[in-house]
Amino acid sequence: MGRTAIRDMFARTKAEGRAAFLPFMTAGLPTPAESLSLFQAMADAGADGFEVGIPYTDPLMDGPVIQRGSDTAIRAGATLDVSVSILKSVAAATSKPTIAMTYVNPIFRRGVDRFCAELAGAGADALIVPDLPVDESQSLRIAAERHGLGVVLFVAPTSDAGRIEAVAAADPVFIYAVAEMGVTGERTDSGSHVEAIAERVRKVTDAPIVFGVGISNPEQAAAAGRVADGVIVGSALVRRALEADSADAACQSLATAVSAIAEALRT
Amino acid sequence: MSKRLERPDAQGRFGEFGGRFAPETLMPALAETERAFDEAWADPVFVDEFHRILREFVGRPTPLHAAPRLSEALGVNVLLKREDLAHTGAHKINNAIGQGLLAKRMGKTKVIAETGAGQHGVATATAAAYLGLECKVYMGAVDIERQALNVLRMEILGTEVVPVTSGAGTLKDAVSEAMRAWVTTVEDSHYIIGSVVGPHPFPYMVREFQKIIGDEILEQLNGNLPDVAVACVGGGSNAMGMFFPLAESGIELVGVEAAGEGILTGRHGASITAGTPGVLHGTRTLMLQDADGQVQEAHSISAGLDYPGVGPEHAYFATTGLARYVAVDDESALEGVELLARTEGIIPALESAHAVIWVKQAAAELAGKTVLINVSGRGDKDVEQIGRFREERR
Ligand SMILES: Cc1ncc(COP(=O)(O)O)c(C=O)c1O
Numbered sequence: 001m002g003r004t005a006i007r008d009m010f011a012r013t014k015a016e017g018r019a020a021f022l023p024f025m026t027a028g029l030p031t032p033a034e035s036l037s038l039f040q041a042m043a044d045a046g047a048d049g050f051e052v053g054i055p056y057t058d059p060l061m062d063g064p065v066i067q068r069g070s071d072t073a074i075r076a077g078a079t080l081d082v083s084v085s086i087l088k089s090v091a092a093a094t095s096k097p098t099i100a101m102t103y104v105n106p107i108f109r110r111g112v113d114r115f116c117a118e119l120a121g122a123g124a125d126a127l128i129v130p131d132l133p134v135d136e137s138q139s140l141r142i143a144a145e146r147h148g149l150g151v152v153l154f155v156a157p158t159s160d161a162g163r164i165e166a167v168a169a170a171d172p173v174f175i176y177a178v179a180e181m182g183v184t185g186e187r188t189d190s191g192s193h194v195e196a197i198a199e200r201v202r203k204v205t206d207a208p209i210v211f212g213v214g215i216s217n218p219e220q221a222a223a224a225g226r227v228a229d230g231v232i233v234g235s236a237l238v239r240r241a242l243e244a245d246s247a248d249a250a251c252q253s254l255a256t257a258v259s260a261i262a263e264a265l266r267t
Numbered sequence: 268m269s270k271r272l273e274r275p276d277a278q279g280r281f282g283e284f285g286g287r288f289a290p291e292t293l294m295p296a297l298a299e300t301e302r303a304f305d306e307a308w309a310d311p312v313f314v315d316e317f318h319r320i321l322r323e324f325v326g327r328p329t330p331l332h333a334a335p336r337l338s339e340a341l342g343v344n345v346l347l348k349r350e351d352l353a354h355t356g357a358h359k360i361n362n363a364i365g366q367g368l369l370a371k372r373m374g375k376t377k378v379i380a381e382t383g384a385g386q387h388g389v390a391t392a393t394a395a396a397y398l399g400l401e402c403k404v405y406m407g408a409v410d411i412e413r414q415a416l417n418v419l420r421m422e423i424l425g426t427e428v429v430p431v432t433s434g435a436g437t438l439k440d441a442v443s444e445a446m447r448a449w450v451t452t453v454e455d456s457h458y459i460i461g462s463v464v465g466p467h468p469f470p471y472m473v474r475e476f477q478k479i480i481g482d483e484i485l486e487q488l489n490g491n492l493p494d495v496a497v498a499c500v501g502g503g504s505n506a507m508g509m510f511f512p513l514a515e516s517g518i519e520l521v522g523v524e525a526a527g528e529g530i531l532t533g534r535h536g537a538s539i540t541a542g543t544p545g546v547l548h549g550t551r552t553l554m555l556q557d558a559d560g561q562v563q564e565a566h567s568i569s570a571g572l573d574y575p576g577v578g579p580e581h582a583y584f585a586t587t588g589l590a591r592y593v594a595v596d597d598e599s600a601l602e603g604v605e606l607l608a609r610t611e612g613i614i615p616a617l618e619s620a621h622a623v624i625w626v627k628q629a630a631a632e633l634a635g636k637t638v639l640i641n642v643s644g645r646g647d648k649d650v651e652q653i654g655r656f657r658e659e660r661r
Binding site for chain 1: 439548
């Protein structure tokens with residue numbers, strides 16, 4: 001559980017000579033009742049673990065697709081409690097590492113300690129909070145550790161050595177390396193920054209590196225996967241979930257996309 | 268009695284409020300902005316240049332004068348600080364010039380901004396044209412409609428106005444979208460945030476640029492201090508620009524928020540009066556949110572007060588008793604416009620009208636006292652909308 005489950009996943013994928021694939025999906029799409037089926041389809045298609053988005057009204061780090069995903073999920077009834085229960089069902093049904101993603105306000109509103117306790121109780125292994133930089137992360141790290149949750153911290157193309165060192169010193173379960181300047185969304189160009197960032201991070205720490213933001217197709221995933229321990233794809237998958245006209249269609253569309261990316265990471 | 272804080276602490280905190288809750292991509296830029304601002308603000312050449320432009324181009328100092336007919340009507344001795352007479356028609360230009368100068372000093376060639384009422388957008392477009400910077404302004408689709416005049420002004424000034432359709436299409440969404448845009452363009456762009464909101468150093472820096480309002484007031488009053496000073500509060504920049512220099516002088520400070528359709532209807536913008544602590548747009552403050560921490564839509568007839576948060580320094584002033592905060596509703600604001608127009612020949616912005624009408628509502632309590640109102644902006648931008656409301660009421 002927790003940190004160990006995630007580190008074990010990286011050890012396994014590394015032994016297979018590849019990066020781990022962690023699809024992102026907003027909890028509650030297309031509806032809370034059908035949400036698990038989408039995660040199950042992605043698990044069957046080769047996901048190694050999940051980043052489960054707990055929807056938030058004002059996601060500052062997210063582009064239009066994930067914003068729309070959040071709005072849709074909230075309107076469909078994905079409250080905080082419902083989202084955590086979806087995460088719980090995903091963890092139980094797939095037995096894969098699950099990492100919760102949400103913004104700092106819902107965490108503070110519920111109370112940092114209680115939030116971590118509820119996530120851990122649901123079987124989450126770690127937590128990603130895009131608007132909580134390392135500078136503001138201490139109270140969350142203390143609570144997360146008390147409840148056996150790992151905390152993920154970010155490194156961006158703009159982070160200098162001092163900031164990367166501060167992130168490493170906070171001992172994240174892995175480092176989320178932002179592959180492109182900007183918010184989440186699909187890009188046509190491919191990760192121009194990934195090699196340089198990976199190199200800068202590796203100089204400072206041997207914490208696992210996972211690339212996300214701007215990775216949406218198998219080629220981009222493969223390029224990031226060559227220099228990282230893991231890859232996160234979000235907008236390209238949420239878009240498929242939003243475009244499909246039924247949960248079944250969403251599952252099929254996601255299975256196709258996930259298996260293509262998983263395949264690209266193996267070669 | 269609590270003390271005002273000359274500057275927030277190293278983490279950007281005013282007591283329990285403030286801070287820097289921003290994506291990592293922006294953190295280096297926020298640190299760089301803080302460093303650059305501290306250096307500039309300590310550099311007499313920069314400060315002189317700022318004041319020269321405010322004097323020559325903006326037309327400062329703005330007048331402060333008595334309002335005899337309004338005073339008589341209310342039984343309160345009213346003074347007016349005329350920010351509506353600043354170039355472009357509101358206090359927003361003070362901050363836009365300050366941050367525009369800073370952007371240039373930092374070597375940035377582009378600026379972005381959000382706007383609600385369009386006043387900050389026009390101010391930024393103006394500062395950008397004056398300083399030779401490229402400018403893009405994010406504005407909610409609903410606000411684009413209700414402040415059409417200001418959209419045209421920005422376009423004439425050579426600024427691109429980008430409609431924001433997410434959420435309710437108002438100020439909150441425009442701020443979110445401008446921040447997202449900044450994440451993408453941070454290497455060559457500076458984000459001229461329009462109020463004392465956002466992650467550190469913005470609330471502090473914007474207050475410093477707006478402090479000119481209160482500094483001038485103290486000079487203009489020459490020791491004859493009023494009993495009460497009143498300003499409307501959206502994000503809170505005109506209010507803090509007046510409050511900060513006046514705090515600790517014995518003057519009672521009153522911030523007037525938007526009660527919209529009424530606090531009890533839930534459709535309002537009164538983040539201090541009716542909000543709870545939370546993090547909005549990178550700062551810990553008082554805000555409108557539900558039990559899950561989802562941000563609630565604000566509502567106000569005035570686009571500039573239609574915001575579910577408030578600057579963290581106001582949250583600090585409110586919780587420490589340095590200032591008092593009240594709220595007045597949409598109908599009252601409309602009445603405030605006509606009251607000031609017909610007694611003093613000044614059509615105020617709908618935002619500023621909230622401060623005006625509060626003085627009437629509190630006239631019994633204020634009887635015989637001297638009350639200074641900050642007329643934060645002029646009402647030209649609102650004339651069409653006011654016309655529509657008058658039509659509806661008929
Ligand atoms: C004339 C005027 N007054 C007040 C405001 C509210 O902003 P703040 O509270 O930052 O002064 C605005 C915002 O657009 C404005 O245009």
